Amino acid sequence: MSVGSITQISAPLRLREPEQQRWEQECDVLVVGWGAAGACAAIEAHDQGADVLVVDRFQGGGASAKSGGVVYAGGGTAQQQRAGFADTPEAMFDYLKHETQGVISDATLKRFCDESVSNLQWLEAMGTPYSHTLPPGGKTSYPQDGYYLYYSGNELVPAYRGELPPPPRGHRTVGKGHGGVVLYSHLQAACRQRGIRSLTQSAVRRLVVNGENQVIGAEIWSMPADTKAARLHARWAQKAEKLQNLAPGYCNRLRQRLTALERKHACPVLVRARKGVVLSTGGFIFNKELIKEVAPKYRRNFKIGATGCDGSGLRLGLSVGAASDRLDTVSAWRFINxxxxxxxxxxxxxxxxxxxxxxxxxxxxxxxxxxxxxxxxxxxxxxxxxxxxxxxxxxxxxxxxxxxxxxxxxxxxxxxxxxxxxxxxxxxxxxxxxxxxxxxxxxxxxxxxxxxxxxxxxxxxxxxxxxxxxxxISVSSGVLPLGALTLGGLKVDEDSGQVLDANANPVKGLYAAGRTAIGIPSNLYISGLSLADCVFSGRRAGAAAAAEQPAATHAEALATA
Missing domain, CATH: 3.90.700.10 (Succinate dehydrogenase/fumarate reductase flavoprotein, catalytic domain)
Known part of the structure; x- marks a missing residue:
């Protein structure tokens, strides 16, 4: 029997007396998805004193590791200053107002701009290198090796310019080739240096909630380590990512084989999260059925992202009553420079x-x-x-x-x-x-x-x-594919990253970050804005989850009722 290529998501497991349940693992904060947003959430939660477990369907990295490693940063970064450009958080805010069009509040956008310099410095503290060299002309779809600061959006377009000369804000991670793998490798290494536990080749299939509908953990289906099936799973997953641009049809068949392996060999692991769960599994561009339902115009577009971008985080949130927004908002890339x-x-x-x-x-x-x-x-x-x-x-x-x-x-x-x-x-x-x-x-x-x-x-x-x-230069061009990635996701509280329901009430114990959530780039994408938002929203969710009080036991809940 043929199977799809997306993670199977089930209705939540409801436990009235969680303390009576046998848990295979426990932690304070469970991070689902180990890309840039998940790594940032895990690091921040750990540094705030939480015991963190991060899980990933593959080996970590996701779309972040496949990206160009461009971080949109401004307001006066050291790299801008060394290149001779003046910038302020106010000028950055003024420009991004054109791009975001109210997808997030002005207060959140201002905070993103105000924290831009410190977030880039935080990445540098994780070991991620940046430089100030500009490519000839300053504007390109992606700068050549040796050039690491460039105009990555519409700053040079007259209609988008402010009163002052526009500065470049695209900070490409220094490294040979695409910088995404360099940026992610440093974030993953920072997780490991802190002793943050990880569970790879493991996919969350359902959340666990208590009698008050608070998310208190997850049921994870994990491939058995050091087995032939696990090695085959790793090899096929790596090949599917590596060959996506050259043979997308073949890679889709590999993804179906991956899902079949998981359904045959993965074993359930019940994990308790005492403080909260952070969903950071990326977007859903590889979820064919969901794209057909919410954004049918983009069914023909070449997919930009990773196999894990199948909407699993989105669907997990929806399974416990979360609200979503802008699922029909898709970024389509037609570069002619x-x-x-x-x-x-x-x-x-x-x-x-x-x-x-x-x-x-x-x-x-x-x-x-x-x-x-x-x-x-x-x-x-x-x-x-x-x-x-x-x-x-x-x-x-x-x-x-x-x-x-x-x-x-x-x-x-x-x-x-x-x-x-x-x-x-x-x-x-x-x-x-x-x-x-x-x-x-x-x-x-x-x-x-x-x-x-x-x-x-x-x-x-x-x-x-x-x-x-x-x-x-159409979608149907066989020579120059018109790529696409999804920008919609779960609605979140913009101060904490806590997931909201349809009435804008928080879903207790659940947070979201990166492209699983509505964020800075959820109106219209420009290069570097997604990774910058992964840092911003990932750290926000990690800190908020770490600050949560542990979920009350059934007896405590009855005593306070």
Missing amino acids: PPQKWPKGIVVNARGERFYNEEVYGATLGHAICEEQNGKAWLILDKPLRRQSIRQALFGGYWWFQSVPALAMLLLSAKKGATPAELARKTGMDTAALEAALSAYNQAISNGQPDPMGKSAESCQALRQGPFYALD
């Missing part, structure tokens, strides 16, 4: 109408493509711009995952027309619409007028010399 020349072209929809500013951050553009254009868009270049882009892709020093797809699109898959009218016929666009889009763009440049879509003058270049080219 690098090559740095590409944003000088224009993006048009299926009809040939220009619909957005090309220099915006990739997730801002991707959101417009998926939400407003039914997933279909083209990037239009002329002969000189195509030639300049090819040269940049060949000799610009970009990452292979930036240069190779760009060259493939420029040289192999681009549609070509001697005139805009011919290009429109070959792509199915409306000839008049495409000609009008090019004419309006070129005329503004010739007359020295502002770009109709608000693009800065330095990002504008007239498109007049044929042949003309159309690059398919």
Whole structure:
């Protein structure tokens, strides 16, 4: 019988007399999910004096370890200062108001900005290194090795700028290749150095609640250690993460095998959490059925994340009456920089109408493509711009995952027309619409007028010399996938990270952090904001859970009733 690839979640185990139950393990704080948010929660809870146990379905890391390791930080970090940029928490707050659009309160956003410098310093204290070197131009989807501070959002876009010159706030973790694995390795090492206990290859399948509906533990299904099944589980899990970008179909089949192994060999372990449980298992982009239900527009998108991003934390919270929000909010990434020349072209929809500013951050553009254009868009270049882009892709020093797809699109898959009218016929666009889009763009440049879509003058270049080219930047592009990750999650108290129910009342004993919860990036993503929120929300939940009073025994509850 075939099985799905997501963690099986059951209704909570209800115990009227928990003290009579046999518990295999006990702790003060149980952290479910050992990515960046879970590691930060575990470290903070431990440092506040709690006995912590952290569990993970795999070996830890999750989407955090697969990420670029970019932390969005500002307000005057040491790296900003060494690079010669002035920044304040107020300026950071002013910019992020554009991006967050009230998804969290102003007070919480201000606290996030005020604590930005200290949270980056906290990461450095964990051993995570940062530097101040900027890539040429300052803006890119991801900077090359040797460059670690950059404009990771829309700071350079005129519509987002404040009164002062915008500073870069994307702090890429120093290390060869993607920095996420470096950042996470230091957080995991910090957990181990503190003696925080961990239980890996172990998935929580249901929470445990007492007679007052307070979460007091979890039932964990753990793979038996040092067995053939456990080794196979580890090998398949590692391969599924490593090959996701190259062979997603094969990796989906590996995930189904992983789930089958777990259902056949995993054994239950009942864990008591005297003070609280923190859910930090990531988002739910790998939960096919849930995506189909709440965000069907994104079923075709390439998945960004890790196998553990199956919504298990979300579903555990819902099982005990928690409320969720913004489950239909998905971040879709369509980066057209690098090559740095590409944003000088224009993006048009299926009809040939220009619909957005090309220099915006990739997730801002991707959101417009998926939400407003039914997933279909083209990037239009002329002969000189195509030639300049090819040269940049060949000799610009970009990452292979930036240069190779760009060259493939420029040289192999681009549609070509001697005139805009011919290009429109070959792509199915409306000839008049495409000609009008090019004419309006070129005329503004010739007359020295502002770009109709608000693009800065330095990002504008007239498109007049044929042949003309159309690059398919749609969701369906086989050369340049349009990736997506989920941003919705459980509603939480913004002062503590405690999970809330539908009436905004706290669910006793339950907390959430990272992409399992509504947080700073839950409106629209920019690079580094999720990892920064993992630190912010993870530490918040860990500290609050550690400060909780232990759950009362049945006898104590009766005595105080």
